[in-house]
Amino acid sequence: MSAQAPLVNIRNLVKHFGSVAAVDDVSLQVGEGEFLTFLGSSGSGKTTTLFIVAGFEDPTAGDVEIDGRSVLSVKPNERNIGMVFQRYTLFPHMTVAQNVGFPLMVRRRSKAEIDKAVKEMLDLVQLGAYAGRKPSELSGGQQQRVALARALVYKPRILLMDEPLAALDKRLREDIQQEIRRIHRELGVTILYVTHDQEEALRMSDRIAVFSHGKIAQIGSGADLYERPADAFVAGFIGNSNFLQGSVVQSQQDQVAVRLDDGTVIRGNTRHPLAANARVRLMIRPERLALAPSNDQVDQSLDVTLSDTTYLGDMLQHEVVTAWQQRITVRTNDRAAASSAGNALKLHFASTDVMVFEDGNRATA
Amino acid sequence: MFEAISNNPYRNLRAPRVGLRRLRPALPALIFLFVFMVVPLSSLLLLSVTKPETGLGNYISLLGDATYARVLLNTFIIAALVTLVTLVIAYPVAWLLAILPSRVSQIFFAIILLSMWTNLLARTYGWMVLLQRTGVINRALMGVGLIDQPLPLINNLAGVTIGMTYIMLPYVILPLHATISGIDPAIMQAAAITGAKPRQIFWHVMLPLSLPGIGAGCMMVFVMALGYYVTPALLGGTSNMMLAEMIAQQVQSLLNWGLGSAAAFILLAVTLVFYAIYVRAIGLGRVR
Numbered sequence: 281m282s283a284q285a286p287l288v289n290i291r292n293l294v295k296h297f298g299s300v301a302a303v304d305d306v307s308l309q310v311g312e313g314e315f316l317t318f319l320g321s322s323g324s325g326k327t328t329t330l331f332i333v334a335g336f337e338d339p340t341a342g343d344v345e346i347d348g349r350s351v352l353s354v355k356p357n358e359r360n361i362g363m364v365f366q367r368y369t370l371f372p373h374m375t376v377a378q379n380v381g382f383p384l385m386v387r388r389r390s391k392a393e394i395d396k397a398v399k400e401m402l403d404l405v406q407l408g409a410y411a412g413r414k415p416s417e418l419s420g421g422q423q424q425r426v427a428l429a430r431a432l433v434y435k436p437r438i439l440l441m442d443e444p445l446a447a448l449d450k451r452l453r454e455d456i457q458q459e460i461r462r463i464h465r466e467l468g469v470t471i472l473y474v475t476h477d478q479e480e481a482l483r484m485s486d487r488i489a490v491f492s493h494g495k496i497a498q499i500g501s502g503a504d505l506y507e508r509p510a511d512a513f514v515a516g517f518i519g520n521s522n523f524l525q526g527s528v529v530q531s532q533q534d535q536v537a538v539r540l541d542d543g544t545v546i547r548g549n550t551r552h553p554l555a556a557n558a559r560v561r562l563m564i565r566p567e568r569l570a571l572a573p574s575n576d577q578v579d580q581s582l583d584v585t586l587s588d589t590t591y592l593g594d595m596l597q598h599e600v601v602t603a604w605q606q607r608i609t610v611r612t613n614d615r616a617a618a619s620s621a622g623n624a625l626k627l628h629f630a631s632t633d634v635m636v637f638e639d640g641n642r643a644t645a
Numbered sequence: 646m647f648e649a650i651s652n653n654p655y656r657n658l659r660a661p662r663v664g665l666r667r668l669r670p671a672l673p674a675l676i677f678l679f680v681f682m683v684v685p686l687s688s689l690l691l692l693s694v695t696k697p698e699t700g701l702g703n704y705i706s707l708l709g710d711a712t713y714a715r716v717l718l719n720t721f722i723i724a725a726l727v728t729l730v731t732l733v734i735a736y737p738v739a740w741l742l743a744i745l746p747s748r749v750s751q752i753f754f755a756i757i758l759l760s761m762w763t764n765l766l767a768r769t770y771g772w773m774v775l776l777q778r779t780g781v782i783n784r785a786l787m788g789v790g791l792i793d794q795p796l797p798l799i800n801n802l803a804g805v806t807i808g809m810t811y812i813m814l815p816y817v818i819l820p821l822h823a824t825i826s827g828i829d830p831a832i833m834q835a836a837a838i839t840g841a842k843p844r845q846i847f848w849h850v851m852l853p854l855s856l857p858g859i860g861a862g863c864m865m866v867f868v869m870a871l872g873y874y875v876t877p878a879l880l881g882g883t884s885n886m887m888l889a890e891m892i893a894q895q896v897q898s899l900l901n902w903g904l905g906s907a908a909a910f911i912l913l914a915v916t917l918v919f920y921a922i923y924v925r926a927i928g929l930g931r932v933r
Binding site for chain 2: 357366371372382386430431434
């Protein structure tokens with residue numbers, strides 16, 4: 281994000297439903313033109329935060345500023361924000377063109393101006409030929425593209441999207457993801473996007489805010505979250521991961537040595553200083569692991585037994601078991617490493633690929 | 646050949662033939678309808694064209710005579726007025742019931758249904774007590790000093806409209822509530838976020854989407870009101886007699902069976918015409 285003042289500034293937002301804190305002290309800034317995704321499982325507070333920005337929910341505490349001014353007292357229809365919803369929300373009694381023209385009609389623009397803008401928008405979402413149709417005559421993907429056109433036709437600076445593709449099948453979803461990316465580039469509109477799909481978040485966003493239990497667990501680029509997760513929750517939520525238990529032998533700045541339960545000592549990295557003997561969890565991505573015959577000499581390794589190999593086309597996925605019966609997943613495209621089940625192997629990995637986290641009590645989703 | 650047809654896996658997809666055998670379960674109802682509906686209606690039709698003399702004289706005098714035509718016109722005006730007033734009052738109630746928490750709306754539904762289940766005559770007498778010159782409403786208004794003279798609230802159009810509107814309200818509230826509850830609130834939110842003011846959302850989105858409920862409710866009330874007897878007879882005046890009252894008068898007081906039957910048939914025909922228009926416009930499936 282640039283040094284200029286943020287377009288959207290969410291400060292210490294709290295929202296209680298009864299005794300439940302749906303949003304629990306969320307703060308974040310969104311830069312002009314940024315594509316920011318709220319990623320989290322259901323009930324993590326991502327949608328509630330979005331609805332507070334839209335003005336459909338009032339926060340229990342905290343503030344939402346747009347352009348440096350609090351919008352909490354501004355009604356949704358006066359916030360000049362665009363929004364695409366998870367459910368199909370086109371007006372069923374209006375044609376596609378009337379739906380897209382609706383925001384301009386309620387702004388009392390001239391018919392000529394509305395017609396021109398509607399045509400432009402329908403061309404943008406590649407549905408120019410469908411202007412006269414009713415929403416019920418469109419597929420789900422087409423309806424969401426019309427909804428996108430309707431949300432953009434009045435040129436809002438901020439576009440909110442609440443899981444707009446959740447109801448669509450995978451192929452269609454990927455097509456529309458690309459289309460949304462293209463429209464974001466062409467129009468430069470600031471997008472706040474909610475999804476529970478980490479792949480979607482990684483594919484589309486400039487930055488991702490990972491929500492958990494009403495709080496932001498981590499906010500950063502996809503690479504930040506994948507390579508440098510803040511805690512075990514984010515590490516488990518983004519991408520595939522293997523977790524091992526151990527206790528700290530020695531910790532020096534970001535370097536840490538951990539003794540596993542069977543006595544093996546493994547070196548890894550940590551973002552926070554760790555006390556000696558602290559219980560920790562080690563995380564290694566499946567694709568950062570390699571397998572070698574058990575008599576090979578390697579830098580850092582674990583003795584394992586191969587239990588299963590799955591052919592995934594572009595990759596092989598091996599399930600291996602440690603001496604203390606913990607299963608570990610290995611993904612590799614090294615076909616030479618193929619071996620038969622039951623063989624003793626060495627699992628080896630670089631210390632920079634081992635991430636060590638304090639063993640909190642938080643679930644790893 | 647027949648073998649081949651009966652083995653056709655798609656044969657069940659063809660439109661089912663309504664054979665006599667399939668109608669057998671409906672036989673008791675059909676017999677009931679025939680004995681208590683078709684037979685009396687046929688004899689009424691016969692009466693209307695034979696008494697006092699054979700021909701269409703009864704129909705000609707009903708539609709031609711100024712007094713009778715006035716009653717017919719009056720019936721339509723009152724039915725339309727009651728429908729309109731009922732709709733205007735019922736819409737906000739149905740809306741409120743749709744957005745209230747269900748525990749609260751259950752209580753309101755209980756009140757509405759209880760009033761529906763209370764005897765019609767008892768409720769109409771209740772309105773007489775409230776509306777008459779020395780009734781509760783007039784005395785209260787005079788007591789507060791808002792009026793000097795009692796308002797003429799009974800034995801006129803106002804009395805009929807108030808009494809009938811009250812009785813008809815549930816018949817609009819219930820279908821309208823069903824329609825409004827079925828509208829996805831996200832559609833209203835979508836309209837709001839695009840910049841529409843609450844008034845614009847109502848006129849451009851909510852009202853068009855509640856048309857099926859409005860149609861069903863209004864159809865029900867208008868048709869019921871056309872043939873209403875007890876309430877207009879007790880709360881109305883002689884100057885705004887409705888058709889049902891006239892039929893009763895012709896048959897009971899004047900023993901003019903022919904004219905009464907003809908009037909009943911005109912009412913039935915008009916009702917069927919309105920029903921047909923409604924079915925064409927909105928569809929049979931929406932009549933709940």
